[in-house]
Amino acid sequence: MxxxxxxxxxxxxxxxxxxxxxxxxxxxxxxxxxxxxxxxxxxxxxxxxxxxxxxxxxxxxxxxxxxxxxxxxxxxxxxxxxxxxxxxxxxxxxxxxxxxxxxxxxxxxxxxxxxxxxxxxxxxxxxxxxxxxxxxxxxxxxxxxxxxxxxxxxxxxxxxxxxxxxxxxxxxxxxxxxxxxxxxxxxxxxxxxxxxxxxxxxxxxxxxxxxxxxxxxxxxxxLGDAPFRIARLRDALQGRIETGCSGAAVNGDPARRLPDNLSVRFEGIPAASLLRALRGLAVSSGSACSSESGETSHVLAAIGLEKDAAASTLRISLGRMTSPGDVETAAKAVESAVREVRARLRGGE
Ligand SMILES: Cc1ncc(COP(=O)(O)O)c(C=O)c1O
The missing domain is CATH 3.40.640.10 (Type I PLP-dependent aspartate aminotransferase-like (Major domain))
Incomplete structure (x- = not known):
């Protein structure tokens, strides 16, 4: 000081x-x-x-x-x-x-x-x-x-x-x-x-x-280390979600993307239902602002997502404090939330 x-x-x-x-x-x-x-x-x-x-x-x-x-x-x-x-x-x-x-x-x-x-x-x-x-x-x-x-x-x-x-x-x-x-x-x-x-x-x-x-x-x-560490954790989480949840697709540029950002859409599942099942995790639907207004995110619309695909997008944020254990917890939570919401939707609830 x-x-x-x-x-x-x-x-x-x-x-x-x-x-x-x-x-x-x-x-x-x-x-x-x-x-x-x-x-x-x-x-x-x-x-x-x-x-x-x-x-x-x-x-x-x-x-x-x-x-x-x-x-x-x-x-x-x-x-x-x-x-x-x-x-x-x-x-x-x-x-x-x-x-x-x-x-x-x-x-x-x-x-x-x-x-x-x-x-x-x-x-x-x-x-x-x-x-x-x-x-x-x-x-x-x-x-x-x-x-x-x-x-x-x-x-x-x-x-x-x-x-x-x-x-x-x-x-x-x-x-x-x-x-x-x-x-x-x-x-x-x-x-x-x-x-x-x-x-x-x-x-x-x-x-x-x-x-x-x-x-x-x-x-x-x-800056020398954190971006790479966080990107490795994000990639691990992305891999788990892509293999563990059918119909999951990642938004954004795979080659040039912020290391802490993971924006994923889950086909056929409203993000709002997933959010409710995922309390405690640092997630939001596509954009924090649009999740409140219920409007389609202008960013997701701009990349060509239809209303339903945009409404099924979750944004998961990592940070400097995120650990491999956190990634494991998040992957399991997302997998089980997707299973739970899909089962509920199939059951006609
Ligand atoms: C890209 C971008 N620009 C501007 C802002 C606004 O930042 P602030 O909250 O400091 O006004 C944000 C906040 O979410 C942002 O993500």
Missing amino acids: PTGGPREAVAQARERVAALIHADAAEIIFTSCATESNNLALKGVAETFAMKGDHVIVSAIEHASVLETVRRMERQGKRVTVIGVDRLGRVDPESVRAALTPRTILVSIMHASNEIGTIQDIEAIGGICREAGVLLHCDAAQSASKIPVDVRVMQVDLLSLSAHKMYGPKGVGALFIRAMKPGLRRAPLLDGGGQEDGLRSGTLNVPGIIGFGAAAAIARDE
Whole structure:
């Protein structure tokens, strides 16, 4: 811990968060969450570059904090192109190139999907945006801490982070803004006392920021080993489910997927019934948000799943603390829940 006061503690946290994504500390703005970071990035660029253009490009599988933001921008007169993904959830970088117009000011593509784990080729998309002179924002709330994130290699201009997605406290996030883009610093969401270089006024959440810094430092130390360990456990669980439960099929890109994500659909079984039989396990139906609303997940719809297939999707999350014993417990629980629900459905209940 730093020996000085809050100012030094925040400075150290800023260094730690920056180090996780290979940025400079001066390029980090602390916010209250990744939702705020996404809003600040999109609305900030739209306002700052209003004279240059009015068109933004996003993918169909972005988090609601991006999709709802661009919908609002559209209502206010901006033009929005939502590009689709393939069955594995991948954005084709060439479809980004094809969607660019002389009026395009921003492309916003997430690094990895919170629902199906698919990791996008941000480096290729970054190259295309750079060539076209268009800014690239990337929502890395799910990926940073789980896989390497390097803002220089990815060629992103803005990147959103969330502390609680990396075992940090809730209520704190960050936005990376490339130092070479000073114009971006002109359009805050919150006006006031000018904290965070004038871009995010309001008294800093010092305890949250210190916790975020600590979580980022631990995540950076763990990056060499944890992703591989977690992916091995996930693969073992996936193998057990695929052999033990007939009709199980995995969503997402098998070649480029977050190590902790396992999204599986169980043919003919409503995920809600499985969820009830699986209490105690870290599972949710396709997306936590859509499980509450009962609506089909927009991500599962975007990869081409019919309503029934989407409604039979379970998302199982692993973590740094998951052990082989946990995988064994989870595999047995899923197998027996699938058997139980199938028997009930056959019995006409
Ligand atoms: C990809 C992605 N972006 C943004 C968010 C929003 O993060 P926060 O809860 O910090 O606002 C989430 C949270 O689930 C997410 O998964």
